[in-house]
Amino acid sequence: MKNQFVADTLYMVADLLDLKGEIFFKTRAYRMAAQTIEALDEDIENLVHQGRLKSIPGIGEALAKKITELVKTGKLGYLERLKKEVPPGLIDLLAIQGLGPRKVAALYKNRGITSIQELQQAARNGELRTLEGFGEITERNILRGIQLLQKTSGRVLLNVAYMDGMKYLIYLHKCKKIKKINIAGSLRRMKETIGDIDILASSEEPSVVMDHFTHYPDVAQILAKGRTKSSVLLNDHLQVDLRVVEEKSYGAALQYFTGSKDHNVILRGFAIKKGFKLNEYGLFDKTTERYIAGRTEKEIYKKIGMQYIEPELRENRGEFMVAKKKMLPHLVDYHEITGDFHVHSSWSDGSDSIETIASAAQRRGYVFIGITDHSQSLKIANGLDQEKIQKKINEIKKINKKFPNLRILCGTECDIRTDGTLDYTDKILKQFDFVYIGIHTAFKMDRETMTKRIIKGMDNEQVNFLAHPTGRLIGKRDPYDVNIEQIIDAAKETDTLLEINAFPDRLDLDDIHTKLAKEQGIRFVLGTDSHSINHLDFMKFGVATARRGWLEKKDILNTSSMKEIEKIVGM
Ligand code: DGT
Ligand code: CA
Ligand code: CA
16 A cells, blocks of 8 residues: 555655745645545555545545656656755754754744754754744754654764763662673774663672662663663663673673674684683683683783773774784873864854853863864855954954963864865965864765865865865765775875864764774874864764774874974964
8 A cells, every 4th residue: 555655745745845935725735635645544546546536535636646646656746846946954854853844944044954963053052042933942852853863773873872871870870789880882882873872780689780770760661671681761762781790700791792793703713712712701711611710801801812902992903913912002092182173163153252162171171272163155154254364363362361271273174165275365374373174065076076176175285184084974974975095195195184073973084094094104183073162072082983093192183282283283
């Protein structure tokens, strides 16, 4: 039966007509017909073939024609035409729970919002509450709706799981019967998206721990409750698994449940070669079954004859070979970051003033903060012209005096135009302390043209950093078609540092490309791409990506002294 398909298509037509601002009667006709067809207990194909469509109340000549076309061809020309008339992103917005076409139209008309990302940003910045028919609650619902949508794809962004996991840990710490507790699974490995959260605890009274676990206030549903293993669904639909083991198995279980699966399979193979057996309970002698190790992960790796491998490296991407030679990198640490190079202020599309950003940076103990507003042609992002740049530079000079322990750097995120020229003249670029370049328009180019475009941008003497090198938005936009090897080569030739953008839906470069670039001798900068001071916290996800890309302190400019930074960017 094609009834549901026909109904859905008609609903879609109605939504699009609403988006276009069509009169109510017209859209209502489509909705009513859709509803009727949905509820019909007869197959719509029969009605079409027997020419009986018009016997259904509410279906006249015009609708009957469209339904016939739809049933016979599987397509509706009228819908395809409508789709071309509205910005494509608006259709995606309709998928957000609680956001009807009228609201989407209002968001588009009054705030120019055409994508989920823009909507999320605006809601987070509190920019929607003043719209007619919206309020703070609407903003919150929108954010929740977006989260839900991301969940339907089965995985959530790292930051969402991270927040959930940390809050749960704080709650679990209140249980006196828990001795040790850790996040495991992909969240411990800080993967860019997370399927479910795994937690491991040790206790002599697991049943008390299970009771405490399942009574967490944010639990929507208990999926399973056993003696040593339980699973729950949180209100935001994320699943959390808890395992409780004995002390002497804690390290083995942590190793096992941290994964990745690929890493574990190889490690078990190495254990067997050494005459052991490795499982979630411990490391045992293969023949006598005697317990050899299991309290800590470190002793397990050691007994198997290799260096301890950090969770972020456990992806079977060459870590074993290096660990056996005891040559693993000393991964950059979270507290080694001295500042953030990529922050938007209210001078362009950020929501906070430079002074507010500086205070937030100081609270984090940073020694520098880079303010990078958009360049002139990015009108939607309120890009800065020459006059505003001068004013901004003067303001930064003044604010710098108020923060003796923090250096506020005036940077820019200059757009790379379609032909590879930059959005500012060299004369203007010279005024900045440092220059980021990035692609913000015309994402769909063929590989060769896009690669040339970016390389031409990097060729400019004034350029220091390449922002979000592949332009991907996790779950929303694919990376642009670009030859990353050539970009890496060009970065080396032109002394351009590549960014690891720490914004959770970017994480761009990703872990794999980061490792590849490091092997070619590239240096990196971390930037949160903050549009509000709340985003400064995203730095940890940039660091996580750097660690997953095998980076050490020396590979990242944000760990250096001000002097070194000045030297590198040529201030
Ligand atoms: P996720 O949840 O999809 O983001 O990814 P993970 O890595 O957290 O996977 P999950 O939750 O299915 O399992 C957690 C860990 O437990 C996984 O990383 C390794 C371990 N594990 C699960 N199933 C198996 C298995 O069949 N064999 C082995 N060796 N390990 C497993
Ligand atoms: Ca998991
Ligand atoms: Ca799991």
